[in-house]
Amino acid sequence: MAMVATKTAATTKTVRRDNFLPANISLQVILLNRQTMEEKKEDSRKVVIELQNVKRYFKVGDETVKALRGVSFKIYEGEFVTIMGTSGSGKSTLLNQLGCLDTPTSGEYFLDGTPVRKMSKSQRAKLRNRKIGFVFQNYNLLPKTTAVENVELPLMYNKKYNAAQRREAAIKALQAVGLGDRLEHKSNQMSGGQMQRVAIARALVNDPAVVLADEATGNLDTRTSFEMLVLFQELYHQGRTIIFVTHNPDIAKYSSRNINLRDGKIREDVVNDNILSAADALASLPAPQDD
Ligand code: ADP
Ligand code: MG
Secondary structure, three states: OHHHHHHHHHHHHHHHHHOOOOOHHHHHHHHHHHHHHHHHHHHOOOEEEEEEEEEEEEEEOOEEEEEEEEEEEEEEOOOEEEEEOOOOOOHHHHHHHHOOOOOOOEEEEEEOOEEOOOOOHHHHHHHHHHHEEEEOOOOOOOOOOEHHHHHHHHHHHOOOOOHHHHHHHHHHHHHHOOOOOOOOOEHHHOOHHHHHHHHHHHHHOOOOOEEEEEOOOOOOOHHHHHHHHHHHHHHHHOOOOEEEEOOOHHHHHHOOEEEEEEOOEEEEEEEOOOOOOHHHHHHOOOOOOOO
């Protein structure tokens, strides 16, 4: 605000000295136009997620645990947002809100424009299936089931797909994550990194508004973690909206924005102007050694 005021004063001064504008009204029009242009620039980005003063309290005996104490933010289409915080800071509680798995005690949550709080459980489930692709730490694949079958799963409830189209979409999604040669492998025949790729393909197959990852590299070794980050950065460059919840602060270097939680509140919310390349990081890792 202070900066705007200074700018206005300076402009006014210049115009008065040059004396080529007939009246202050014209100046006001110019300033007004500039303001609306700036507002438009801001508005042109599509809001995928909006939280308005979201609180989530839990009653435990006589006590109330305040897991979220008023969290507000907007996430725009195409952002790769990491949500960080130490244990107990409220990450899982927030993730459950974002994923429509739980509802706030107060405040409002808009997912792709739809207000979530007053929805019934089944309405929320439908919205979740349509709008969100989940990637979990434990992959959550069906055991002894092929990659294709796992990826087809979210499309089972989608009337737009028949069996052949489901299979085709699943194969495409698996090819996109580099698993075109593992289509018929069962989950128990795959490495952790491969299972997470299947999970990412499954998250993408429904073309969701947002990909929600919960400690998606938590169970993987360093090299495989970077391979996953390479994949997430590729998705980011393709314009996907990604939210990646983690306790690992290093991952923020590879995202476009980082939201830091502490005691159920936002401590920091910063855009990353210097996004590191996960591909470069992967290339500079020491060569894997046999032991
Ligand atoms: P994080 O995922 O960052 O470790 P959580 O969201 O799991 O944090 O927890 C935030 C706080 O809320 C903690 O104090 C936790 O004990 C409390 N909490 C979370 N879920 C519940 C619940 N279902 N019942 C009671 N307390 C909870
Ligand atoms: Mg947690």
